[in-house]
Amino acid sequence: MASTRSYGGQSADERVAARRARLVEATITLLAEQGEARTTMTAACAGAGLTERYFYESFGSRDEALVAALETAASRIAETAVTAVAGSFGPPVDRVRAGLSAVLDLLGTHPALGRVVVLEATANAALRTRRRELLAWFGDIVAAESRTIYGERVWPPDRARLNAMAFVAGLAELVAAWLLDELDLTPERLVEIGTDLFAATAQRPDA
Amino acid sequence: MASTRSYGGQSADERVAARRARLVEATITLLAEQGEARTTMTAACAGAGLTERYFYESFGSRDEALVAALETAASRIAETAVTAVAGSFGPPVDRVRAGLSAVLDLLGTHPALGRVVVLEATANAALRTRRRELLAWFGDIVAAESRTIYGERVWPPDRARLNAMAFVAGLAELVAAWLLDELDLTPERLVEIGTDLFAATAQRPDA
DNA sequence: GCAATCTGACAGGAACGCCTGTCAGATTGA
């Protein structure tokens, strides 16, 4: 039962990892294009070009695959943001803008990531649980970045984290509206609004 | 088929309205206590003490009932907020605090309303669509209130609306964490944070 | 009192998705 031989020029571990990766990508695509309800186990297998048996080689259930897709998409977005801020310089507002621009560029190039993270991440109980953990994680990242950007003018850590979570959740809602073409939103306007909101929520009012 | 006689001392219209109201209340309770997935049509009927046929007397589908439950819960919360702000006086920050306090009191007394609006409102495609419309509506209300509270120091209408939507969505996320006992949140702290966030997002930074 | 109507209980069709099992054919290492 347990694979051990090489096959098609790949070791057993490599084949399993490749199949898992294909399933995750197919799940991301399906979530983005068809929504959570239609992202069935069968559809994910079909999208990955694999049969149902291989699904349970990598995931214990449909929910596990959905969560893996969310984690993958969220990690790519977070990594983009952190890298952009770390590679930026200049006055605080420019560094924030750099991070937001990088994220919105990424979402423009890969809309599926945005749709998974801001539109479909709440469609399922397992996804919602993981989403809240990811939001807390984003909050920690944003709060930490805000301290390196603004220095002493930020809130104390506990409060900074809560403010950062509210900032991320609020901005995510506007991104959702943008992805759905609902309000007169553009990436440029989102960057502008996000930069202002970050400044307003990260800094203490008396600072 | 169409009811027209009186029965049990009530006219046909009254009976239909009463049954619908019971179904909506049962749906709210189920959403709050069992989650969207277990809020089945059958369960709503059982909760309302009605048989399945009466479900389709008032709703064309399960989704319609879920949406009606969300609308009812959201309206009660919005009404509470608007009434509290309208009945408050004093400096701006006090009026904002009055509105937030009233809402959190309501959620403390009727946790089901909060759970439906901030935890379960995204669990279903039909609910998500209605939720975004309600969020835009909340945004309009909050933006309008912010102008009466802060006067000329607020953003222009378009921008005020977007900021208000981000504020509501961000605060809703913190309320969700509170309802789930996840971060060291209390109603008092939420009021404090919400008041600060409102001030930070409603007013122009240079005002 | 009686026919018409309303109500509650319940059965079950139809559809769907998750997950498991079987089986023939392809690929490998010896």
Added chain:
DNA sequence: TCAATCTGACAGGCGTTCCTGTCAGATTGC
């Protein structure tokens, strides 16, 4: 070459839910 293993196709059980239909009993207007 050949046995062992890996792969893809597919069938189908199981459980669930939505929604419709039937039917006996309760309540009404006349």
